Amino acid sequence: xxxxxxVCKSYRIAKRxxxxxxxxxxxxxxxxxxxxxxxxxxFTIRDGEMVGYIGPxxxxxxxxxxxxxGILTPDSGTVLVDGRVPHRDRIAHVKEIGVVFxxxxxxxxxxxxxxxxELLKDIYTIPDNIYKKNLEExxxxxxxxxxxxxxxxQLSLGQRxxxxxxxxxxxxxxxxxLDEPTIGLDAVSKLAVREFIxxxxxxxxxxxxxxxxxxxxxxxxxxxxxxxxxxxILMDGTLEDIRRGGENIDETVAELYRSxxxxx
Amino acid sequence: xxxxxxFFRLRFVLGLQYRVAALAGIAxxxxxxxxxxxxxxxxxxxxxxxxxxxxxATSSYIWLQQAFLALFAAWMxxxxxxxxxxxxxxxxxxxRPIDIYNMWFCRNAANRLARAxxxxxxxxxxxxxxxxxxxxxxxxxxxxxxxxxxxxxxxxAMTVSFCMLIYVMTFFTISPQGLRILFTSALxxxxxxxxxxxxxxxxxxxxxxxxxxxxxxxxxxRIYSGSMSGSEMLxxxxxxxxxxxxxxxxxxxxxxxxxxxxxxxxx
Numbered sequence: 001x002x003x004x005x006x007v008c009k010s011y012r013i014a015k016r017x018x019x020x021x022x023x024x025x026x027x028x029x030x031x032x033x034x035x036x037x038x039x040x041x042x043f044t045i046r047d048g049e050m051v052g053y054i055g056p057x058x059x060x061x062x063x064x065x066x067x068x069x070g071i072l073t074p075d076s077g078t079v080l081v082d083g084r085v086p087h088r089d090r091i092a093h094v095k096e097i098g099v100v101f102x103x104x105x106x107x108x109x110x111x112x113x114x115x116x117x118e119l120l121k122d123i124y125t126i127p128d129n130i131y132k133k134n135l136e137e138x139x140x141x142x143x144x145x146x147x148x149x150x151x152x153x154q155l156s157l158g159q160r161x162x163x164x165x166x167x168x169x170x171x172x173x174x175x176x177x178l179d180e181p182t183i184g185l186d187a188v189s190k191l192a193v194r195e196f197i198x199x200x201x202x203x204x205x206x207x208x209x210x211x212x213x214x215x216x217x218x219x220x221x222x223x224x225x226x227x228x229x230x231x232x233i234l235m236d237g238t239l240e241d242i243r244r245g246g247e248n249i250d251e252t253v254a255e256l257y258r259s260x261x262x263x264x
Numbered sequence: 265x266x267x268x269x270x271f272f273r274l275r276f277v278l279g280l281q282y283r284v285a286a287l288a289g290i291a292x293x294x295x296x297x298x299x300x301x302x303x304x305x306x307x308x309x310x311x312x313x314x315x316x317x318x319x320x321a322t323s324s325y326i327w328l329q330q331a332f333l334a335l336f337a338a339w340m341x342x343x344x345x346x347x348x349x350x351x352x353x354x355x356x357x358x359x360r361p362i363d364i365y366n367m368w369f370c371r372n373a374a375n376r377l378a379r380a381x382x383x384x385x386x387x388x389x390x391x392x393x394x395x396x397x398x399x400x401x402x403x404x405x406x407x408x409x410x411x412x413x414x415x416x417x418x419x420x421a422m423t424v425s426f427c428m429l430i431y432v433m434t435f436f437t438i439s440p441q442g443l444r445i446l447f448t449s450a451l452x453x454x455x456x457x458x459x460x461x462x463x464x465x466x467x468x469x470x471x472x473x474x475x476x477x478x479x480x481x482x483x484x485x486r487i488y489s490g491s492m493s494g495s496e497m498l499x500x501x502x503x504x505x506x507x508x509x510x511x512x513x514x515x516x517x518x519x520x521x522x523x524x525x526x527x528x529x530x531x
Contacts, residue, residue: 023442027433071358073524087524095361106356110278122270123360 002045007077039231052222061211098168102180107152124171138166158189178210215249229262279378286382293330316462320397321489327391334379336481338451404490415484435522476507
């Protein structure tokens with residue numbers, strides 16, 4: 001169970017000029033500008049739900065994910081994930097969640113993927129039998145096989161993303177945060193990833209929250225959609241709520257962004 | 265604890281694979297060592313009595329310094345840590361049930377140790393066979409050697425701990441450049457990296473020996489050749505322990521503050 005109530009988050013954007021003198025000066029004094037990333041965001045997500053979290057670039061999607069995964073501290077409001085406050089009980093919290101940031105890599109660049117997995121096993125103190133079972137299952141479902149023995153840097157994006165997803169599920173998390181998991185993937189990889197996420201949700205009742213710009217991801221995966229724009233929750237409903245009739249989903253969403261005046 | 269050990273192991277093994285870098289390093293350190301010894305020999309010829317350490321002790325100091333360069337050189341910092349702070353890779357590290365400070369400490373120690381292990385043996389071996397007083401002399405006594413090992417470890421931990429301060433401060437400045445230039449040049453000088461601390465004028469040296477920088481390579485390298493008296497050694501080790509505790513505590517505190525106000529930007 002995930003609840004966010006009246007959460008606000010603002011960033012101070014640091015501004016400074018280049019150079020050594022400026023860098024030293026910035027230790028003592030920083031020029032900043034404040035922007036509001038989240039304004040009074042509230043929602044509840046029950047166990048086992050699959051939620052698509054959409055909105056234009058810069059709407060506050062990633063900020064929400066980062067707050068829920070305990071990386072960022074909100075300015076105000078309450079966040080509870082299975083009874084824990086993510087940023088306060090960070091270490092206890094992250095044991096129970098899996099996170100994939102589509103634009104970053106969690107695998108160690110220079111070593112074979114399996115070495116990264118083994119390290120994650122130790123980091124999460126996963127018992128041998130569970131690690132083995134999960135690894136076997138993930139290897140089969142995501143078709144990892146030989147990939148595990150290659151260094152991360154030599155994998156293609158699609159291969160790497162499959163390994164990233166496997167890496168975030170080794171410790172059987174109850175909640176999975178996916179931040180643009182299909183970004184840059186080809187059609188085949190996208191389908192494989194979607195299929196896998198759906199299976200994971202059905203089989204293990206993993207709560208899945210995904211942000212994406214790919215509306216087909218949403219169509220294929222999310223039973224519930226939360227739309228955020230300029231830091232506000234604008235809509236919380238099902239796919240049918242935003243789609244009237246059989247129009248193309250991208251157009252529907254673009255229309256929706258325009259109607260809320262959040263398109264940039 | 266096991267997680268930190270496996271982290272250490274992975275980084276250590278990773279560090280061992282850079283053989284060409286190690287060879288190049290060894291060559292550089294030999295050239296550097298010979299050059300320094302030549303310069304000092306010229307000075308000693310002018311007036312050997314004017315120096316606080318014998319030429320043989322100075323040579324030992326230089327060779328040990330070259331052999332264990334990777335343990336103590338402040339400028340050998342881990343660029344991956346800076347990168348992860350700058351480009352936000354830190355986001356993933358914060359998603360792990362692991363203490364950031366401890367993890368980075370392990371990783372740094374492992375990197376440095378792996379480099380030192382690859383490089384120290386050839387240098388120590390060759391230096392040991394160089395003719396007196398240009399080579400690495402035997403330690404002053406077995407006791408001195410033991411204390412050398414202990415203070416070597418303490419000084420190594422101290423160096424890593426100090427570098428941790430620099431990494432953590434990068435959270436606040438975003439750009440590591442200013443901090444790096446400032447600290448690495450200051451450290452080179454103040455740790456006894458350029459010339460051993462006894463070569464400084466007395467009143468300056470007395471202050472320098474109290475600073476955290478003197479708790480790095482200075483102690484071990486001087487104890488080896490017996491150029492510290494008993495009470496000096498006791499004082500030096502006490503200072504090492506004090507600074508190691510203080511700097512690590514400060515680093516941990518700063519790290520906690522940094523993590524609380526961290527902003528992972530973009531994407």
